[in-house]
Amino acid sequence: MTTRRDAVHDTLRQSEGFRSAQDVYAEMRQHGAKIGLTTVYRALQALADGGHVDVLRTDDGESVYRACETGEHHHHLVCRRCGRTVEVAGPAVERWAETVGTEHGFTEITHTVEVFGTCSSCSRTPRPA
Amino acid sequence: MTTRRDAVHDTLRQSEGFRSAQDVYAEMRQHGAKIGLTTVYRALQALADGGHVDVLRTDDGESVYRACETGEHHHHLVCRRCGRTVEVAGPAVERWAETVGTEHGFTEITHTVEVFGTCSSCSRTPRPA
DNA sequence: TGCAAAATGAAAATGGTTGTCAAAGTCGAC
DNA sequence: GTCGACTTTGACAACCATTTTCATTTTGCA
Numbered sequence: 001m002t003t004r005r006d007a008v009h010d011t012l013r014q015s016e017g018f019r020s021a022q023d024v025y026a027e028m029r030q031h032g033a034k035i036g037l038t039t040v041y042r043a044l045q046a047l048a049d050g051g052h053v054d055v056l057r058t059d060d061g062e063s064v065y066r067a068c069e070t071g072e073h074h075h076h077l078v079c080r081r082c083g084r085t086v087e088v089a090g091p092a093v094e095r096w097a098e099t100v101g102t103e104h105g106f107t108e109i110t111h112t113v114e115v116f117g118t119c120s121s122c123s124r125t126p127r128p129a
Numbered sequence: 130m131t132t133r134r135d136a137v138h139d140t141l142r143q144s145e146g147f148r149s150a151q152d153v154y155a156e157m158r159q160h161g162a163k164i165g166l167t168t169v170y171r172a173l174q175a176l177a178d179g180g181h182v183d184v185l186r187t188d189d190g191e192s193v194y195r196a197c198e199t200g201e202h203h204h205h206l207v208c209r210r211c212g213r214t215v216e217v218a219g220p221a222v223e224r225w226a227e228t229v230g231t232e233h234g235f236t237e238i239t240h241t242v243e244v245f246g247t248c249s250s251c252s253r254t255p256r257p258a
Numbered sequence: 259t260g261c262a263a264a265a266t267g268a269a270a271a272t273g274g275t276t277g278t279c280a281a282a283g284t285c286g287a288c
Numbered sequence: 289g290t291c292g293a294c295t296t297t298g299a300c301a302a303c304c305a306t307t308t309t310c311a312t313t314t315t316g317c318a
Contacts, residue, residue: 004266022305036267041306061190061274062305077233088229093222097244100217104206106246113242115226117235133297151274165298170275190305191274 004035008043009067012053017083018064018076056114075113081122088115133164137172138196141182146212147193147205185243206244210251217244 011024011031019027025040044065047053053065054076068074068087075093077086093113101109140153148156154169173194176182182194183205197203197216204222206215222242230238
């Protein structure tokens, strides 16, 4: 039975950027969904395990999720103001990580790369505080 | 008065890899230091703010700290088994992040890049579980 | 239809981190 | 050397995202 999981997935898909589990939960409830917080967490985890959504950690340690368009390995360019996210590929980075790891005798190399910035529409609006 | 902060910094310096606040606290107590957990957190934060130590988040959301050898911008190659860490520079990555951000109209670009792998000595020992 | 296995969710537990606040330490002025 | 303002400390409580527990509901399937 995956109806709940699909509901979570759908909610995520409607979002431009990364959303926290609590966000997703709040939004689903707002839209009248009868779902528990526990289930949202479980669904999110399952989706992440299955590679259907990407996860990353905010600076304050919260996990945030996003339904990405491609199943391929990619990275994110995230607006630090509005959260809008662009998926980007970076073959150069992949190679670099691999090389750097190998040079130091490391194997089974993985990497995390995220790019943050202020997107064009946000940089037009006055700065907060 | 920075004796406590220095003590924390020293403890960190004696470590090969990233250590959590709780780790540092435990170790300091073990060595007979009279210090409170709160103070360790505060010292770590102050050091991080001042750029004297690097911070990153583990997969389970814990903040881990490391006294790095250089104040320059750099990244880390971390052994996922033993935690040993090598500081690496990646001019190519810096440029790539900048380019990718700019191409999409983003400004004030920053990035996080960490590389994980299994170091040579760990890959010689049998795998856990 | 019946029933065992899986899913659900409310509430409690967990655990890293932060806030509170009174006690202790620091330092300059006298 | 002593007094008092200011800072630092740390025990403890508060926070809060996440996980666990466990009783109930739902589902899959014979």
